[in-house]
Amino acid sequence: MTLEDLFVLVIEPSNMQRGIIVNRLKALGIVNIDEFEEGAAAITAMQQQTPDLVLSAMHLPDMTGTEVVTQMREQAELSDITFLLISSETHYRYLEPIRQAGAIAILPKPFDENDFRKALQSTLHYICDKDEITDRDTSEYENLRVLLVDDSKFARKYLNQILTNIGIESIVEAEDGAQGLALLEQERFDLIVSDYNMPNVDGKEMVEHIRASDDQPTIPIMMVTSEQNESQLAAIQAAGVSALISKPLSYDMMKQLIEKLVFDSDL
Known part of the structure; x- marks a missing residue:
């Protein structure tokens, strides 16, 4: 599996910000991307087709990124999906639940391209090791x-x-x-x-x-x-x-x- 094989779900209400994120993903060869403006619609879509990574903003029209990842972690079929937050939010009460829920990264807006790539590579390695555990010498x-x-x-x-x-x-x-x-x-x-x-x-x-x-x-x-x-x-x-x-x-x-x-x- 390579970066190009990742299926990424992006939740971002801003058309401009969503476009920046999607373009960065495509620049890395990732083309299997679903885009959403609201959390509820994204969660419904996850239940129908499981992504490898959910990439979300904090403040959405219908809920927060914190609520998105909390709902994911409470549903067995979504609990293992990797989650990455991209947000300018710095308040402890918003970020702490995401840290505790097992986010793979929290990136600021605007995010550093190198940090973005590292987070995606870490996601890839996490998924590959999980999928190939029976084939690897451990x-x-x-x-x-x-x-x-x-x-x-x-x-x-x-x-x-x-x-x-x-x-x-x-x-x-x-x-x-x-x-x-x-x-x-x-x-x-x-x-x-x-x-x-x-x-x-x-x-x-x-x-x-x-x-x-x-x-x-x-x-x-x-x-x-x-x-x-x-x-x-x-x-x-x-x-x-x-x-x-x-x-x-x-x-x-x-x-x-x-x-x-x-x-x-x-x-």
């Missing part, structure tokens, strides 16, 4: 045990799919840091992938507890977070995380980081 991952900790069910589902696409079969999920720590007392893991902002015990507190313990203090920990505050991010790093990656997630970057954390003895 033996290096077959004994890998991963603890996935996130309070968002949408985020856990997306992260679980990423890990599965990579070839990881043994994934145990926890809804917050407290549950994660309880599981660590019962089982041994090779990698922890965790959110930061969680109830009860947050990601930073969980990391501090693990690093201070006598049982698995050196286990690699990847923190996945939408946190923007620089002092908070510095505190997370100081707590002893092995890698820090921002939401929305780049599939390619996460795959590379996992390979380095688990298999690179220099890290």
Whole structure:
């Protein structure tokens, strides 16, 4: 599969902005494109023919991009479709649900052409790995045990799919840091992938507890977070995380980081 094979659904109320996006897609060789001005019509179309990628604006005539991706994630037949937001919106209450829902990228208006291409390539690799999982040699991952900790069910589902696409079969999920720590007392893991902002015990507190313990203090920990505050991010790093990656997630970057954390003895 190549970029040219992607089926992309574009939701953008502005004729001019929609034209810019469609022209950028066509410049990359993508011609299988459906265009919509409203979210409801786009969701109906997705139910009839499943796209590889939904590319949406934030503010639509009938709903927001947040509502579009939320409805997608709540429907089994649409839940695995990759979602990319292109918007000038910066407000936390609009963007945070999209980050948590597993968007593959959030690009500003006007968007950088290189960032656009990278997001599409990441989408392609995500889809190819998912479709070809039975044909690829994933033996290096077959004994890998991963603890996935996130309070968002949408985020856990997306992260679980990423890990599965990579070839990881043994994934145990926890809804917050407290549950994660309880599981660590019962089982041994090779990698922890965790959110930061969680109830009860947050990601930073969980990391501090693990690093201070006598049982698995050196286990690699990847923190996945939408946190923007620089002092908070510095505190997370100081707590002893092995890698820090921002939401929305780049599939390619996460795959590379996992390979380095688990298999690179220099890290």
